[in-house]
Every structure is written in structure tokens, then in C-alpha cells.
Amino acid sequence: MPALRLSxxxxxxxxxxxxxxxxxxxxxxxxxxxxxxxxxRLEKGKVVDExxxxxxxEEALIKNCVIQTIPDRGAYKGIPVVVxxxxxxEGNPVAAVGIVDVVCTIDLASVFxxxxxxxxxxxxxxxxxx
Numbered sequence: 001m002p003a004l005r006l007s008x009x010x011x012x013x014x015x016x017x018x019x020x021x022x023x024x025x026x027x028x029x030x031x032x033x034x035x036x037x038x039x040x041r042l043e044k045g046k047v048v049d050e051x052x053x054x055x056x057x058e059e060a061l062i063k064n065c066v067i068q069t070i071p072d073r074g075a076y077k078g079i080p081v082v083v084x085x086x087x088x089x090e091g092n093p094v095a096a097v098g099i100v101d102v103v104c105t106i107d108l109a110s111v112f113x114x115x116x117x118x119x120x121x122x123x124x125x126x127x128x129x130x
Contacts, residue, residue, distance in 0.1 A: 006086060008035035008094045012050045015039050015095060022097055029076075031083075032097040033057050039095075041075065049075075056083045060096040068101060080104035 004017055011034075019032040023042040033039030033053050041049040054074045060067045060083040068082045083098035 010034040028099045034095045057096045060085050061093045064093045
């Protein structure tokens, strides 16, 4: 029976199905790598790099936490991104996945202006995070 598995040593071909799934769900640029191997970068439905790493992916693996930032170098320099580690059952990072953080770049009040309840809910969640 076929199976998908992720490990700290997963190669590009092993992480690609996971990265594609995130990319297809969100329709956003996606990057992903395992802890010990470089990974992939997908944009507009295509793999644009099969030997990819980025500073925020690396930082998320080292710190083992979600990072929301604007990189000062790399393929997404100056563009808001959010990167999350993928952890094993013991909480150790085995891979990291990142996306362009479009929520950070959208004026939610103007987009959801006619839906004040949604704006309130989103802003309440933001306040709880910080």
C-alpha cells in the first residue's frame, strides 16, 4: 500500500506531495524543506525550484516555532511570509512549510467592510495572539 512519510531527511520528491497540497488549497506560493535536505518552491501551479531553502524556513526549523515576518534576503525578500515547522510526535521539527502571508497585506476592513462580524472576529483573534 502506498504511503506518504516525512522525516528530517526527506528528499524533494518525498515532500513535494505535501507542498503541492498546501499550494493547491491556498493558491499561494509555497516553500517547503525537510530539516536536513533542501526542498521545493511552488508558484502558480508549478515547481519553480527543486533545491530550495530560504532564511525563514531555516529559522523556523532552528527555533521550532511559527514565524511571521518580512525576509530581508532570499526569493521572498520584502514580502510578508509565514512559516511553520512540521513536528514529529515528540515535538521535534522534521520539516518546515511556508507561504506568502497575504492576510498581512490585505486591509481587512475594506475587504470585509460589509461584514462587520467577520472583521471583529479576525481582530479579536489577532489580539489574542499577541
